[in-house]
Amino acid sequence: MKILSISTATNQLSVALNEDQRVITEKNERDERNHSEHLDPLFQEILTENKLTLKEIDRFAVAIGPGSYTGLRIGVTTVKMFASILHKELVGVSTLQALAAGALSDQDLVIAGIDARNDNYFAGAYLDQQEQAPICVIDDGHYHIDTLLAAIKKYYEDHPVKELVFVGSGFEKQQKLLEQLEIPYRFGTQKQNEIHAGLIGQLALQEKPVDADELLPKYLRRTQAEADWHQKTGKPFGSDRDYVEEV
Amino acid sequence: MINLDSKKDIRILAYESSCDETSTAVVKNGREIESMIVATQIKSHQRFGGVVPEVASRHHLEVITQITRKALEQANVTWNEIDAIAVTYGPGLVGALLIGVSAAKAASMATGIPLIGVDHIMGHIMAAQLTAEIAYPALALQVSGGHTEIVLLKDPTHFEIVGDTRDDAAGEAYDKIGRVLGVNYPAGKTIDEWAHRGNDTFHFPRAMMEDDDYDFSFSGLKSAFINTCHHADQIHQELNKYDLAASFQAAVVDVLAHKTIRALKQYQPKTFIMGGGVAANRGLRDRMEHEITLLPENIKPKVILPDLKLCGDNAAMIGAAAYNLYQDGKFADLTLNADPSLELPYADSMLNE
Incomplete structure (x- = not known):
């Protein structure tokens, strides 16, 4: 099984291609706040080097949180779309x-x-x-x-x-x-202190795939605005779904 | 070959997520809306009295795959029939923009369909193209929560700002005075309704109206409004909210109409367009239409006021603008990033001030 995995959870951008347990290639980039520009080209690089297309990937895996909120969303949005469009398996792994x-x-x-x-x-x-x-x-x-x-x-x-x-x-x-x-x-050593997509790929192998629509980051924290509102009004947070309406 | 190609319909799947609406649409030839999905978060942000960027970004992500599928389903097309994927990349809230940008890029990568980055303001103005044919050059009054600009359209892709606000945008002023009147965000629609039930009795200042440029300022008006209300509060005097709304709206509309009409006289465009959320304002629409009927016959432009449902943020307008960029060969690559402070170019006349 070919697994493409990523982490955009920290300022380290990591992308890897695994064949089952084996890490075929892993690329890491330290780029403060620029994951959006670098993520897709890095995917492309790995695919080209391994003479693969996205369609040939069986499973996508992503660090699902915790981590930088914006970073998590870039990674999660990207693999959600891949899995949803190409009808491939999707797994979120705890950062x-x-x-x-x-x-x-x-x-x-x-x-x-x-x-x-x-x-x-x-x-x-x-x-x-x-x-x-x-x-x-x-x-x-x-x-x-x-x-x-x-x-x-x-x-x-x-x-x-x-x-x-x-x-x-x-x-x-x-x-x-x-x-x-x-x-x-x-x-930990410097290497251990960084998140490695190759490891995410290995962990993802043992996880059950989830529906791409349902995969969301695990922020592990409410926004300040919601916490303040909850404290002020005493009202329950409610489901996020109830706050978005189609018009 | 080439002849056949030029007759082919161009279908664009577009994304918009710059603020508190997540939207997708399929637009044919930049003019025909085959589907449009808008998921609004207003209910969520009403808890806070305004848009909270982090909350907005979270909501965008919750619906992005679902509304992508829905746009294709409702248009009854598959990815094979899509010629380009378009997305708003600025201006707007950076975290919010990034959902649309990441999704559109991923979709482009997964399908091999080319990508087009669209300026949100260009999109608002191009909502007009979904309503009627634009003859160029055209002049647009773009009024929303974040922008108040007069824009000259030389052709479908070359736009120049000839006037803009020096401080608050008109829509922002509506929300701020709305708060004073106890109207929850977004306040524009309610203030517009109240304005029609009252009279301009307070005569608030019309800032910069007689200045020799096309710029606006609404912070003075906002302060005058708030001071009037506070003063009344202190002396326990009750003010008529309908008259307050009518007076505020009259001041906004007077300045917008006055300066726009002067710009129309100078630039003499073939088409006049209104765009942005405040373009849904009845008072402003009626006033502009009326003022234009009074212009001399030889400089009277065609007027396009977009449908009300296309004035707010939506992806159809992004698809319309993207079609023009597609025709110009203006594509983006996988390094496309969100640009929260993206701006249309300024006209030389503004830079030389």
Whole structure:
């Protein structure tokens, strides 16, 4: 099965072509805020180099979040359209699961996170499962660093692991707090701290495809405007669908 | 071969997602709407009293594949019958624009159909082409929530701004004074209705009306309106909302009509067009039509006021404009990006000021 996978969730743009478990090629580009210009040409490059057309791809996979809201939408919109028009399979993979998958090792707990500013992180914790996809033990969410570390501590008390591995962005500046945990830990290498589309492709192989119309980013956070409105009015958020009408 | 080709119908699938409407359409030969889908988010943004960009972008993505399919189905065509895919790439909200741009690019890549990037303002003006044949040169009054411009159309693809607003757009002023009157966004339609039930008793200022250019300013009018209301509040005096609306609308329409008529006298175009959301305003439509009947016979242009449903944001107008770009061979490639501050070129007369 040929899988084309992408991540536009961070300022790293990553595109890969996999044949089943094998990563045939992966291209990475660091481009601040310019995914829109670079994504499709990068696809084209990979297809041309491998003498393929989009029609020959069996499954599309995308980092579905968390991550940069605009970035996620560029990636998700693109693969939704591919899958919908070409009637191909589509899979969304957690950005954090993909990050964790690059740093797994036996007996370690991998905490994957993306800096969400002001000591907040989009984060989740994952364990190695050998042949299978990494299993999530602390749900992907939007956490203050204190909440995240408390959850890690609690998990560690019940399930001692050898070491904590922090991958992604923004954890280095929390070194003081990490020391206070009194649990052995290390930071990911530069390669592990970046999201790799090849890994997304591998994880996607084990996922069940979803309807292209239904695939939406997992932002993991309401917009400020909605949160304020909810607080002010006390009204339920309601389903997003109810707010869009055809005229 | 060439003769056969030139007779072929050109069918364009168009996308529009620059603000709070997600729209797709199939347009034949830049004139015939074969399908038009508009998914509006007004209900969502009314919670906040105006468009919230992040919320808008999220909603666009929720419907994009569905409305693509629907546009093709309603037009009863398949991708094989589409000659180009067009999309608004600016101006507008960047996150919102990016949904249409990403979708159109992906569709172009998946199908091999060429891509055309369209200026949203050019699209609004070209809504006229879906209503009647435009004779060139033409002059357009483009009035919406984000823009108030007088645009000279030399031919179907070469447009120049000859006048624009120095501060607020006319539609923006409507929304802002709407808020003072307790009218939720978008306020234009309600203010227009109220205006027809009141009289111009407040005589708000007509800014820049007698200036020797084609520019506008609405922030002074907005401030005068708000001050009048606040002052009345302080002395516990109740003002007639219909008269307030009528007075505000009279000031807006006076300036727009006065300057546009002067531009028509100078440029003497063959066609006069109105475009944009405020082009749906009854007061403005009636006034412009009336003023033009008073022009001397030899400079009286043909008047095209687009159908009301084509004044707001929609993809059909983008398909109409894209057809002209298609005929000119103006295609985009896969590096097309959203340009939130895209502008039509300014006429030399404006740059030399």
